[in-house]
Amino acid sequence: MEAKQYIGEGWKHAILIIGAIVVLLPFYMMVSMSLKSQQEIQSISGGLIGAQETQTFPVCVKTGYSEEECTMKPYKYNYWFAFEKAPIPRYLMNGVIVTLSIFIIQVLVALPCAYALAKLRFYGREFVFSMVLFCLLIPVHGIALPLYVMLAQAGLVDTYSALILPWTISVFGIFLMRQFFMTVPDELIDAARMDGMGEYAIVWKVMLPTAIPALLAFAIFSVVAHWNDYFWPRMVITGNRDLFTPPLGIREFRGGIDSDEFGPMMASIVTVTVPLIVAFIIAQKRFIEGITLTGMK
C-alpha cells in the first residue's frame, strides 16, 4: 500500500475514533466515578481510579454506621454503600421479572399474529395490517394517562401487572416478525402441513426456530426499552419500594442526607447496566451464528 492510501485510511480511522470517544466517554466517566472518592469526583482529579486512599466517609457515619465500619477504600465503599442504601438485588430481580414477562408475552402474541398477517389468506388481512402500522405511530406518552386510569380502575396500580400488562401487545414486534415471515418460503409451510402439523404447531415448531435471528433483534429492542424505562414504572409504582425497577432504584440516590453522593450512585448505575451489556455480548454471538435460511434455498 502506498503512503497516500495510508493517510486516507488514517483520516477515516481518526474520525471513527473521535466518534467512539464521544459515545464511550460517559461510560468511562460512570465507571471512573463509581471507583473514586467524593472529593476526587468533585475536584475532577485522580484519573480513572483515583488514589484509593483509605478514609472515613461522613455520609456513611451520618446514616448510623460506626466510624470503623465506614473506613475503607473508596471503590469498596461506593459499591458496599450502594447495596446497603438500596436493595439493588431486589431491583435487579424486579427488572428481570418485568422485562422477561413482557418479552415472553409479546412473543406469544406477536408470532401468531405475524404468521397470520404474513402467510394466511383471510378477508380483511390488509386492513388489519394497516391498523398495525397505524398503531406504530401512536406515541406511548400520548396514551399513558388513559392507560393509568384504566389500571387504577382495575385496582392494578402498584402491582407487577401494571408494569407488564400495557406492553404485552407489541405492534412493533408484530410488524418486525411479519416482515421476517414474509421471507420464509411458502413451501416450507406447505411441507409442514403435508407432514401433519396444525397452524399453531407451524408457528411454534417451524416459524419460531427459523425466526431466531429476528427474534433476537426484537428481544434487544424490547428488553432494553423496558429495562431502561423510567417513565412508566414511575407512573404506576407509587409507593411500594419492593416493586421498584432498576431505573427507579437509581433515583434513591438523588439527594442524600446532606448532599448528593456520586460514588455510590454511579456504583449502582454500573450494577444496573452490567447485566444488559453481558446479555448482549452473549446474544451478539448468537446473532452472527443465527439459524440462517440457507437450508431452504
Next chain:
Amino acid sequence: MGTISLKNISKSFGSTQVLNNLNVDIQNGEFLTLVGPSGCGKSTLLRIIAGLEQQTSGDVLIDNKNVNKIRASERDLAMVFQSYALYPHLTVRRNLETPLRLRDYNAFERLPLIGNFSPNKKSKTESINKLVNKTSETLQISELLDRKPGQLSGGQRQRVALGRAMVREPVAFLMDEPLSNLDAALRVHMRSELSELHNSLKTTFVYVTHDQAEALTMSSRMAVMIDGNLLQLDTPQEVYDNPSSLSVAQFVGSPKINIFNGSSDSSGTVNFLNVNLKRKSSENNSDLHIGIRPEHLEITNDKNENTFSGTVAYRENLGSDIYFHVNIEDNSKKIIVRGLPQFTHQITNGSSVNIKRDSNKALLFNQKGMRIHFNNAMV
C-alpha cells in the same frame, strides 16, 4: 392402492380462471407428469390434489374416496417441493422423522420429557427409527443423518426431501418441479434415479414440470396443460408423434417443431412453399398449418420439386447432432433442420442448402390450432 381421480376441477383466483374443468384419472402405480409452460396451472392442480389449495368446483377422489373435505395431512400423500422445504433448524434425521412422529405419536407422546412415560412410545420410536434407517439406506443418505440442511449440497438436499416423502409410505407422491433447482448434469442423473425409484416403489407418482424433456423421459403418461386446459393426456411417445393440437406440438419436442403456413385445395391436396404433400387432408379448401419436426427434415444435395432451399443462418453443434437454423424464401420464420455431423460438417453459416423432408411425417393443424388428420383412404 393409489388411484387419483380429478372430476371437473375448476379453480379461479378472484376473476382469474386458473383451471378449466379438468378431468384426469391417475392409475395405481403410474408415473403421471403434468407438463406445461409456467403459469398453466399445473402446480395449482397438484396443490389441489395435495389438499393445500381448495378447488372452486369439482371433486378429488383418492382410491375412489371423495377427499374434498379432508385435510392435506390426512390424504396420505407425500409431496416433494422445488425448494426442498426441509426444516432448516433440524438435522436430516429429525427432518425424516417429523412426518412419522406427527402421524404415529399421539399428542401426549409428543410432549417433551413427560411424553417418554407413555408405554407405547418406545415401540413406536423403534419402528420410526427402522423406517428412517431403511429409507436413508435406499437413498444413500445414511452418512448425512446428523447434518443440518444448510450443510448439504443441492443434490443431497433433494435426496433428503425425497426421503422425507418416502418414509411415510404414502399412497402417492406429488412432486412439484423437484429437479429444477439442480444443475444440468445432476438433473439428468436424478431423472434416471427417480425412474428407478418409481420402478422399485411401484407407487403412484404425480410429477409437475415445465421441462418437456423430463416429461418425455420419465413418465408413463403425460398430461399437457396450457392456460388451465388439459390439452392431451397420453403416453410420451403418442404425445410426441400424435399431438392433438398445435400448442401441444410446439410445446413438446426440442428444438421446436417447424410450422409452415399452407392450404388445401378442393381435392384435399396440401400445398405449402410450392410443395405438394402426397397425402390428402380430410379438410378441403382451408388454410392450414403444417408441422414438421427438425429430425424429419434433411439437408440434401439434390434439388427437385419436393425440396426447398434456403441459407443457413445459424449452426448449432451439439456434438451428436447439428441443428441448422435456415432462412427460407417465402417463409417468415427460420426453420430448424437436424443434420448428422458426418454428412454436414462442411456446411457453415451462410451456406445455401436444399432441404428435403421424410415422407408421411407432416402434421396438419387448422387455423384454430386443432389437429387435422390425413384422409387415409387416399394414401
